[in-house]
Amino acid sequence: MIAVVGATGNTGRAVVKELRRLGQNPVCVVRNVEKAREVLGADAKAVVAELADRTSLEKALQGVTSVFVVTGHNPQMAEQQNNVLEAALKAGAKYLVRVSGGRAVVGPNAESVVGRGHHAIEERLRESGIGWVILRPGLFMQNTFAQAALIKNDGKMVLPTPKDLPIAFIDVRDTGALGARILMDPAPHVGKTYEFTGKTTNYGEFAGVFSEVLGKKINYVQATLEQTEQALKGRGMPDWLVAHLVTIGRITERGGFSTENTEPIRTIVKREPITTRQFVEDFRSVFS
Numbered sequence: 001m002i003a004v005v006g007a008t009g010n011t012g013r014a015v016v017k018e019l020r021r022l023g024q025n026p027v028c029v030v031r032n033v034e035k036a037r038e039v040l041g042a043d044a045k046a047v048v049a050e051l052a053d054r055t056s057l058e059k060a061l062q063g064v065t066s067v068f069v070v071t072g073h074n075p076q077m078a079e080q081q082n083n084v085l086e087a088a089l090k091a092g093a094k095y096l097v098r099v100s101g102g103r104a105v106v107g108p109n110a111e112s113v114v115g116r117g118h119h120a121i122e123e124r125l126r127e128s129g130i131g132w133v134i135l136r137p138g139l140f141m142q143n144t145f146a147q148a149a150l151i152k153n154d155g156k157m158v159l160p161t162p163k164d165l166p167i168a169f170i171d172v173r174d175t176g177a178l179g180a181r182i183l184m185d186p187a188p189h190v191g192k193t194y195e196f197t198g199k200t201t202n203y204g205e206f207a208g209v210f211s212e213v214l215g216k217k218i219n220y221v222q223a224t225l226e227q228t229e230q231a232l233k234g235r236g237m238p239d240w241l242v243a244h245l246v247t248i249g250r251i252t253e254r255g256g257f258s259t260e261n262t263e264p265i266r267t268i269v270k271r272e273p274i275t276t277r278q279f280v281e282d283f284r285s286v287f288s
């Protein structure tokens with residue numbers, strides 16, 4: 001049996017949807033049953049567990065062989081995901097597949113608490129004895145949901161990245177498709193770290209795709225990192241998250257998300273990665 005921890009999130013719900021398409025009915029580990037019903041459907045096998053509560057995780061993972069983990073990021077992420085790992089080991093699970101950050105973000109001395117968190121989780125995972133697989137997706141196309149109000153109301157995107165800097169985005173549905181296939185047959189993937197993206201583009205071209213699909217001009221406006229930091233603080237975000245997002249802006253500018261690698265999607269999912277055009281067409285209602 002397969003379990004998805006963080007099943008109501010962007011990536012988690014994509015993994016669940018793909019697994020169901022492939023004929024599986026995974027255990028969806030969630031903290032909010034109403035949200036699970038809304039985003040996963042009433043027939044999803046939802047089990048409630050809070051990441052801080054190892055006992056609830058142990059109960060949720062009983063009888064599970066393979067666990068997919070994507071829990072978002074926060075300063076407690078290492079403790080939370082270690083709880084998942086310990087619960088998986090106790091339940092006798094054989095495989096754990098996790099979504100990590102990009103190579104430029106993760107490390108023992110990473111600038112962001114999130115990069116250090118992913119590193120700590122992976123150190124523990126590698127020595128745990130479980131059959132692990134690490135996924136390192138590119139920058140999410142779904143991050144542009146945060147620009148939806150600006151696109152809708154003001155016809156612009158405002159970000160700190162140069163408009164012509166190469167960026168290899170990924171749609172989280174591709175991460176879902178890849179994760180689901182690995183979960184269906186994990187053994188050949190054990191001990192592997194997959195870095196994967198869609199085709200390289202840039203924010204100027206992405207704004208052009210929004211213009212064409214939405215039928216109105218969407219301008220790309222580059223803000224400074226200082227302006228971005230002030231805007232994020234103005235939205236009431238916690239300091240650690242503002243610092244993380246500013247760090248991501250800096251890493252992006254240095255080319256940390258510029259390397260394309262479409263091979264894992266092409267060879268494991270056996271199709272081309274989703275394009276920015278497909279993404280905007282599929283989520284047109286969010287932006288218009």
Ligand SMILES: NC(=O)c1ccc[n+]([C@@H]2O[C@H](COP(=O)([O-])OP(=O)(O)OC[C@H]3O[C@@H](n4cnc5c(N)ncnc54)[C@H](OP(=O)(O)O)[C@@H]3O)[C@@H](O)[C@H]2O)c1
Binds near residue numbers: 139
């Ligand atoms: N954004 C990017 O461009 C990017 C690029 C590469 C890698 N990543 C990595 O991708 C991950 C984020 O993926 P995502 O956007 O799919 O995540 P997400 O949408 O934030 O989903 C997180 C999931 O974890 C659940 N969760 C959070 N705290 C919990 C708690 N205390 N107890 C139980 N469940 C809890 C959430 O539940 P609720 O739905 O109830 O909130 C949700 O289901 C991060 O690790 C990030 O570093 C992001």
